[in-house]
Amino acid sequence: MTSEDGVRATFVEGMGGIGEFWGIGKAMGQIWATLYLSQDPMTMDDLVREVGITKGHASTNLRALLRLGLVSKSFRPGDRKDYYTPQADLWAFARSVLRERQQQEFDVALASTSRSLQQLEASRAGLPAAEYRFLKARLDAVRDFHGTIDRAVNALLRLEDLHQAAVRLTSRRRSN
Amino acid sequence: MTSEDGVRATFVEGMGGIGEFWGIGKAMGQIWATLYLSQDPMTMDDLVREVGITKGHASTNLRALLRLGLVSKSFRPGDRKDYYTPQADLWAFARSVLRERQQQEFDVALASTSRSLQQLEASRAGLPAAEYRFLKARLDAVRDFHGTIDRAVNALLRLEDLHQAAVRLTSRRRSN
DNA sequence: CGGAGTGTTTAGAATGTCCTAAACGTTCGA
DNA sequence: TCGAACGTTTAGGACATTCTAAACACTCCG
Numbered sequence: 001m002t003s004e005d006g007v008r009a010t011f012v013e014g015m016g017g018i019g020e021f022w023g024i025g026k027a028m029g030q031i032w033a034t035l036y037l038s039q040d041p042m043t044m045d046d047l048v049r050e051v052g053i054t055k056g057h058a059s060t061n062l063r064a065l066l067r068l069g070l071v072s073k074s075f076r077p078g079d080r081k082d083y084y085t086p087q088a089d090l091w092a093f094a095r096s097v098l099r100e101r102q103q104q105e106f107d108v109a110l111a112s113t114s115r116s117l118q119q120l121e122a123s124r125a126g127l128p129a130a131e132y133r134f135l136k137a138r139l140d141a142v143r144d145f146h147g148t149i150d151r152a153v154n155a156l157l158r159l160e161d162l163h164q165a166a167v168r169l170t171s172r173r174r175s176n
Numbered sequence: 177m178t179s180e181d182g183v184r185a186t187f188v189e190g191m192g193g194i195g196e197f198w199g200i201g202k203a204m205g206q207i208w209a210t211l212y213l214s215q216d217p218m219t220m221d222d223l224v225r226e227v228g229i230t231k232g233h234a235s236t237n238l239r240a241l242l243r244l245g246l247v248s249k250s251f252r253p254g255d256r257k258d259y260y261t262p263q264a265d266l267w268a269f270a271r272s273v274l275r276e277r278q279q280q281e282f283d284v285a286l287a288s289t290s291r292s293l294q295q296l297e298a299s300r301a302g303l304p305a306a307e308y309r310f311l312k313a314r315l316d317a318v319r320d321f322h323g324t325i326d327r328a329v330n331a332l333l334r335l336e337d338l339h340q341a342a343v344r345l346t347s348r349r350r351s352n
Numbered sequence: 353c354g355g356a357g358t359g360t361t362t363a364g365a366a367t368g369t370c371c372t373a374a375a376c377g378t379t380c381g382a
Numbered sequence: 383t384c385g386a387a388c389g390t391t392t393a394g395g396a397c398a399t400t401c402t403a404a405a406c407a408c409t410c411c412g
Contacts (some may be wrong), residue, residue, distance in 0.1 A: 055360090080359095082356090202370080220389075369396100371394105377394080382386100
């Protein structure tokens with residue numbers, strides 16, 4: 001029980017909240033935060049002790065973190081334990097999370113809108129012309145909107161240095 | 177039961193998913209979608225019928241939608257019903273949702289990180305110098321990161337035409 | 353072999369969120 | 383004043399999610 005424990009506890013708790021908020025779960029946030037404030041790689045047992053979750057839960061969440069590239073695993077000769085290291089580059093971290101969310105969003109949104117448009121065309125004959133035009137215009141607007149967002153996010157994700165883009169965006173040059 | 181019902185059902189269901197995904201809830205997404213595909217303002221009873229939720233639930237979610245500016249309310253002389261109209265400008269819609277999330281995120285993230293930093297300073301005397309420097313560096317990195325993101329999002333929110341920014345971002349001019 | 357050390361899987365408990373049903377309050381017109 | 387129309391609030395049920403506990407599988411070493 002050293003004197004910096006409060007520091008870690010506060011930060012870990014906060015990252016738990018952020019993890020929930022961004023849809024990656026409280027435990028994942030807490031695990032990542034714990035690793036992030038550790039000078040050395042940690043084992044699953046270390047995490048079980050420090051985060052206060054069970055081994056099984058740690059296992060599941062570590063696997064998810066590995067899949068997202070938010071944590072990496074390493075080994076030591078003559079030691080059967082796995083050692084975990086956090087992705088400490090916060091911009092890479094953000095890119096991973098954003099990429100994941102983008103993927104999910106894209107699936108559901110694109111599917112429903114384009115399917116609606118197909119159905120609209122299919123039933124065009126049975127509709128009043130004004131109704132058809134109205135629905136077409138609205139659904140097209142959604143599709144265009146989504147397409148633009150999607151391209152913008154992908155452009156962001158392709159930037160090797162997201163940080164630079166953010167700084168540039170912040171510097172309020174009026175470009176017109 | 178006209179032939180375009182499938183169109184609406186598909187889209188409404190999809191927006192329900194998107195609402196969940198963005199943390200505003202399924203019902204809010206569905207209600208907004210229903211209004212968006214209606215040529216005329218709708219009453220709460222209309223929505224109860226079309227979306228298939230109860231009056232109470234509709235009431236709660238409509239209030240939330242109003243608060244976020246995603247829906248607006250109007251009246252007709254000699255008619256006690258409230259009439260609801262969707263925010264049909266999708267860029268304004270996105271701005272509202274983004275603003276809301278930004279607010280929440282900022283609260284939790286800033287609070288935990290800066291509190292951690294305070295605690296770190298408070299317990300500085302009892303810490304090995306190397307440990308102090310390590311924690312300070314990591315927490316500072318988080319705070320800087322968060323500050324940059326926060327400024328970037330606020331810059332986006334201030335743009336009167338978010339669409340233009342997205343289009344510009346997409347057009348991949350190498351600016352260095 | 354057998355047993356200790358490590359990580360994974362799973363059944364179910366705990367928790368939180370969403371939604372309904374119904375009571376309630378208010379306003380308006382007969 | 384009464385009752386109908388409309389919207390709000392609330393108690394609780396249904397559901398999904400998250401987490402625990404414990405069984406399980408694998409590997410290595412004595």
